[in-house]
Amino acid sequence: MSQSHLAEIDGLIIDLDGTVFHGSRLIEGAAETIARLTAFGKRIVYLSNRGNLSRREVCDRLNGLGVPAVPEQIVMSSTVTAGFMRRTYPGSPVWALGEQGLRDELEEAGVPLADRPEQADWLIVTLHESLTYRELNDAFRAVRGGARIIATNSDKTVPDASGAAAIDVAGMIGALTGAAGRLPDLVVGKPSWLMAEAALAALGGGVERGRCLVIGDSMESDIALGRLFGMKTALVLTGSTTREMAGVGKHKPDYVWESIADAVM
Amino acid sequence: MSQSHLAEIDGLIIDLDGTVFHGSRLIEGAAETIARLTAFGKRIVYLSNRGNLSRREVCDRLNGLGVPAVPEQIVMSSTVTAGFMRRTYPGSPVWALGEQGLRDELEEAGVPLADRPEQADWLIVTLHESLTYRELNDAFRAVRGGARIIATNSDKTVPDASGAAAIDVAGMIGALTGAAGRLPDLVVGKPSWLMAEAALAALGGGVERGRCLVIGDSMESDIALGRLFGMKTALVLTGSTTREMAGVGKHKPDYVWESIADAVM
Numbered sequence: 001m002s003q004s005h006l007a008e009i010d011g012l013i014i015d016l017d018g019t020v021f022h023g024s025r026l027i028e029g030a031a032e033t034i035a036r037l038t039a040f041g042k043r044i045v046y047l048s049n050r051g052n053l054s055r056r057e058v059c060d061r062l063n064g065l066g067v068p069a070v071p072e073q074i075v076m077s078s079t080v081t082a083g084f085m086r087r088t089y090p091g092s093p094v095w096a097l098g099e100q101g102l103r104d105e106l107e108e109a110g111v112p113l114a115d116r117p118e119q120a121d122w123l124i125v126t127l128h129e130s131l132t133y134r135e136l137n138d139a140f141r142a143v144r145g146g147a148r149i150i151a152t153n154s155d156k157t158v159p160d161a162s163g164a165a166a167i168d169v170a171g172m173i174g175a176l177t178g179a180a181g182r183l184p185d186l187v188v189g190k191p192s193w194l195m196a197e198a199a200l201a202a203l204g205g206g207v208e209r210g211r212c213l214v215i216g217d218s219m220e221s222d223i224a225l226g227r228l229f230g231m232k233t234a235l236v237l238t239g240s241t242t243r244e245m246a247g248v249g250k251h252k253p254d255y256v257w258e259s260i261a262d263a264v265m
Numbered sequence: 266m267s268q269s270h271l272a273e274i275d276g277l278i279i280d281l282d283g284t285v286f287h288g289s290r291l292i293e294g295a296a297e298t299i300a301r302l303t304a305f306g307k308r309i310v311y312l313s314n315r316g317n318l319s320r321r322e323v324c325d326r327l328n329g330l331g332v333p334a335v336p337e338q339i340v341m342s343s344t345v346t347a348g349f350m351r352r353t354y355p356g357s358p359v360w361a362l363g364e365q366g367l368r369d370e371l372e373e374a375g376v377p378l379a380d381r382p383e384q385a386d387w388l389i390v391t392l393h394e395s396l397t398y399r400e401l402n403d404a405f406r407a408v409r410g411g412a413r414i415i416a417t418n419s420d421k422t423v424p425d426a427s428g429a430a431a432i433d434v435a436g437m438i439g440a441l442t443g444a445a446g447r448l449p450d451l452v453v454g455k456p457s458w459l460m461a462e463a464a465l466a467a468l469g470g471g472v473e474r475g476r477c478l479v480i481g482d483s484m485e486s487d488i489a490l491g492r493l494f495g496m497k498t499a500l501v502l503t504g505s506t507t508r509e510m511a512g513v514g515k516h517k518p519d520y521v522w523e524s525i526a527d528a529v530m
Binding site: 088089092118119121145146148151154156170173177181182183184185186187191192193220224228249250251 | 353354357383384386410411413416419421435438442446447448449450451452456457458485489493514515516
């Protein structure tokens with residue numbers, strides 16, 4: 001991105017998986033690029049559809065990879081789900097199908113966790129990479145008991161540690177939909193208004209949408225979110241999308257980059 | 266409901282199908298009861314998960330059945346969906362799978378309708394009782410072209426003109442989920458916060474939640490909405506729920522009535 005184009009940007013909303021890192025491996029040039037953007041005075045938030053991790057875990061991972069970050073810069077779908085529940089249904093007990101990161105975000109937001117599945121008003125579903133039948137069945141019991149389903153995201157697959165496609169939240173939802181006959185009432189993840197509002201809030205009040213750039217590897221979540229909310233968009237080819245796929249969708253990105261390193265030329 | 270209990274209520278949020286009427290037939294005593302509640306100075310709004318009808322159509326039906334009403338008292342899931350789209354995604358073109366009532370509400374709210382399915386950012390799905398394969402396939406084309414799905418409600422069945430269970434919005438969604446592999450991002454209908462907020466807004470600013478009574482025939486939508494938002498609740502047995510079912514759910518109603526006529530003793 002040329003200096004003159006970069007001058008039109010105040011805030012960067014950066015995806016994580018496939019954009020900054022693959023699992024525990026940093027994408028080449030990401031740390032230096034983010035350091036330079038920070039030095040230029042750009043505000044940066046990381047916006048991820050991952051609902052199974054807490055901000056704290058992701059912050060530790062970024063710092064471990066040489067990317068300085070604080071939890072306030074990190075917005076996960078788990079974070080946004082927890083904030084939505086606290087504001088919209090205060091005091092309603094929830095049951096969580098997912099990893100500890102989701103429970104951490106819910107507890108930090110003060111969302112009460114039900115003691116038993118049947119007591120829950122809401123079932124929150126996210127990725128659970130060590131899922132057991134018993135946990136899946138507890139979620140089913142919550143739904144049978146009247147809980148409505150909220151999903152942190154509805155991605156179909158997620159890259160596993162080896163990079164292969166692994167079953168994501170859509171699979172967990174499919175199990176519940178098949179068994180209990182109930183659809184989620186809300187999918188929180190990108191490109192939703194909830195994620196866009198949370199990212200803008202994390203950037204700080206003064207940043208205009210039109211002076212934000214969304215950087216990510218997904219046409220459906222990252223580029224769509226940017227286009228829907230009047231932000232500029234850059235697709236990176238380090239994740240799930242090829243250059244050919246970038247030309248097909250409804251929401252065309254403003255930029256197509258080999259990697260996030262192209263953000264600063 | 267005794268006069269002393271009624272004195273604690275300022276606003277009534279009344280379901281329509283199964284509570285006030287069955288199709289084109291008024292439920293016995295409904296018109297007189299509503300007239301008395303109005304005479305007592307209670308504010309009344311009608312809140313329905315129906316997304317295929319406009320406020321205007323429902324208002325005409327109520328008036329035709331001898332229940333005086335104005336469109337401002339009527340909140341359908343089509344109304345709430347249209348308002349949500351206007352506020353949250355202004356200018357984003359939508360494709361509508363459903364009857365004219367949905368399109369009327371979208372147009373009145375200034376939500377732009379796409380000329381072709383592939384141009385839509387959003388597909389709104391509601392009940393369509395004269396659905397054709399071509400219309401279903403147009404909706405599929407919208408989703409294949411990248412539109413995200415918003416459902417006015419996710420009821421599985423709806424009574425047809427003869428009172429028999431007929432396929433409702435969950436069936437339309439099932440067709441799209443099966444063919445396109447995409448879930449709805451949002452289900453607007455009761456007991457959502459969107460419906461609760463719209464009902465309270467229609468009642469007028471000054472009415473407190475704790476002084477509202479929700480009257481309806483569905484544990485899952487009417488009673489759940491009231492309980493989730495701190496309102497009082499009355500289940501009527503003129504619709505889809507029996508007295509036995511009323512004792513089973515998580516959200517128990519404050520009152521169980523043979524019909525809406527029990528609102529005024």
